[in-house]
Amino acid sequence: MSNAYEAAIIGGGPAGLTAGIYLMRAGIETILLEKQIVGGAALNTEHIDNYPGFPDGISGSELTGRMAEQARKLGLVIKEFSRAEGVGYTDGFFETGVDKESYRSVGVIAAMGTEALKLGIPGEETLVGRGVSYCATCDGMFFRNLDVAVVGGGDSALSEALTLANIAAKVYVIHRRDQLRAQQILQARVSRHDKIELMLGKVPLRINGGNEVESIALRDTKTDGESELKVSGVFFYVGLRPETGFLGNLADRDDAGFIVTDENLRTKTPGLFAAGDVRRKSLRQISTAVGDGALAAVNLEKFVLEKR
Numbered sequence: 618m619s620n621a622y623e624a625a626i627i628g629g630g631p632a633g634l635t636a637g638i639y640l641m642r643a644g645i646e647t648i649l650l651e652k653q654i655v656g657g658a659a660l661n662t663e664h665i666d667n668y669p670g671f672p673d674g675i676s677g678s679e680l681t682g683r684m685a686e687q688a689r690k691l692g693l694v695i696k697e698f699s700r701a702e703g704v705g706y707t708d709g710f711f712e713t714g715v716d717k718e719s720y721r722s723v724g725v726i727a728a729m730g731t732e733a734l735k736l737g738i739p740g741e742e743t744l745v746g747r748g749v750s751y752c753a754t755c756d757g758m759f760f761r762n763l764d765v766a767v768v769g770g771g772d773s774a775l776s777e778a779l780t781l782a783n784i785a786a787k788v789y790v791i792h793r794r795d796q797l798r799a800q801q802i803l804q805a806r807v808s809r810h811d812k813i814e815l816m817l818g819k820v821p822l823r824i825n826g827g828n829e830v831e832s833i834a835l836r837d838t839k840t841d842g843e844s845e846l847k848v849s850g851v852f853f854y855v856g857l858r859p860e861t862g863f864l865g866n867l868a869d870r871d872d873a874g875f876i877v878t879d880e881n882l883r884t885k886t887p888g889l890f891a892a893g894d895v896r897r898k899s900l901r902q903i904s905t906a907v908g909d910g911a912l913a914a915v916n917l918e919k920f921v922l923e924k925r
């Protein structure tokens with residue numbers, strides 16, 4: 618079965634939702650396909666304090682919830698739990714495949730964001746959902762008054778450690794280097810927090826546990842000595858990767874899989890645009906994703922109007 622629209626947006630994070638708002642306001646018939654629920658990566662953070670307009674900060678779910686409400690009010694068709702699995706391009710039309718359905722459109726905006734990278738150590742995969750997690754906001758509540766570890770030293774790791782510190786008894790932040798990579802403001806908040814302990818220069822070796830996580834084994838980078846830390850949960854924030862393979866050869870990608878665009882967010886296929894974290898760019902934030910969504914939408918609008 619095929620459904621026809623003028624524009625299809627793949628991904629319902631800040632970039633995709635903003636594109637939806639702009640396209641609906643321009644009178645372009647648009648559908649947004651989201652593999653989970655709308656909101657995107659920002660759903661994972663409780664406190665965003667660098668998005669303009671909110672001097673006291675705002676939670677990611679509230680901010681993106683408002684974006685989705687605005688898009689829906691304008692009539693944007695949002696299909697949740699609809700994962701785009703392939704995009705074809707024939708005779709000037711795109712066909713985006715979702716399960717057994719496909720969506721035909723004149724233009725497409727790829728706004729799939731990124732996925733959390735796996736570290737690949739023993740126990741990580743087998744204990745997912747039983748103590749291993751990639752989302753503190755989603756799973757943190759299962760660790761009330763328990764000890765947990767966060768693996769990583771960047772913004773996401775520290776921001777999630779702070780989220781977990783509201784719930785857990787103790788949060789260990791494990792990072793392989795001697796210094797954290799995160800913004801100074803986050804580092805300062807973490808070092809002030811009496812429930813958070815930094816464990817620098819430690820490499821995770823494996824997660825131990827039968828049915829549930831019991832501990833994490835660590836190697837010290839200076840002494841090579843092995844130690845074991847008793848925790849009930851391990852949260853990984855070791856990097857992000859885009860899932861862009863399903864676009865086939867419609868778009869060029871860099872070595873890490875990020876979509877390469879020109880300054881108008883066009884890919885090499887006319888009518889296919891990319892916006893937000895999924896694109897090769899130097900800053901991945903909500904503000905830049907929102908800017909990308911607007912720019913991609915305005916250029917897609919021009920493309921559609923020329924074809925009408």
Ligand SMILES: Cc1cc2nc3c(=O)[nH]c(=O)nc-3n(C[C@H](O)[C@H](O)[C@H](O)COP(=O)(O)OP(=O)(O)OC[C@H]3O[C@@H](n4cnc5c(N)ncnc54)[C@H](O)[C@@H]3O)c2cc1C
Nearest residue numbers: 628630631632652657658659701730893894901902903906
């Ligand atoms: C823990 C954490 C804290 C953060 N804190 C901040 C902060 O304080 N300030 C800030 O500005 N930024 C922050 N960020 C970064 C910010 O969340 C991202 O830069 C922003 O969400 C990117 O928006 P996006 O729309 O490009 O992608 P995303 O928000 O990742 O949205 C992409 C959407 O596409 C969907 N999708 C993926 N593949 C498919 C598919 N095949 N079919 C259909 N749907 C698909 C995903 O499910 C997702 O909903 C944080 C990120 C994390 C992880």
